[in-house]
Amino acid sequence: MKIVIANSSNQPIYEQITSQIKELIMKGELREAEPLPSIRNLAKELQISVITTKRAYDELEKEGFIVTVPGKGSYVAAENKELLHEKRIKVVEEKLVEAVTAAKSIQISLGQLQEMLSLLYEEE
Structure with a gap:
């Protein structure tokens, strides 16, 4: 560790x-x-x-x-898989909030942000 x-x-x-x-x-x-x-x-x-x-x-x-x-x-700890999944989703949501806030601060439109997200998602 x-x-x-x-x-x-x-x-x-x-x-x-x-x-x-x-x-x-x-x-x-x-x-x-x-x-x-x-x-x-x-x-x-x-x-x-x-x-x-x-x-x-x-x-x-x-x-x-x-x-x-x-x-x-x-x-x-032995953890309920659904609870662990929810915690992971929360982490993703927090990072998305950061990304949206940053995008809004430099006037990136929702469409541009969605396009960026799609490109990044498909890269993986």
């Missing part, structure tokens, strides 16, 4: 960790029941406080992304 901490970011370190782990789960790079590094190992690897890592794991558990089994560690 590759997590990068940006010291220059305004986002707290625990939020950087949680957002990156969520993204890995939503992309399917971390799968259901897959073990996560221990809190201590992740803290050591990232050279951060164990308290910060624990806070990140607590947030992920509260949001239902991971489960922690006392004495065994933390694992990617």
Whole structure:
């Protein structure tokens, strides 16, 4: 699992960790029941406080992304596939809102934006 901490970011370190782990789960790079590094190992690897890592794991558990089994560690939570799909759709919608806002700010018409989207979609 590759997590990068940006010291220059305004986002707290625990939020950087949680957002990156969520993204890995939503992309399917971390799968259901897959073990996560221990809190201590992740803290050591990232050279951060164990308290910060624990806070990140607590947030992920509260949001239902991971489960922690006392004495065994933390694992990617078994998630309803429909719920995971909805979360992925939400990410796409957020990015589309950003694209629409940017397009409107430079007067790109809806037709032009749809044409751009079609071209990009068919490239993949």
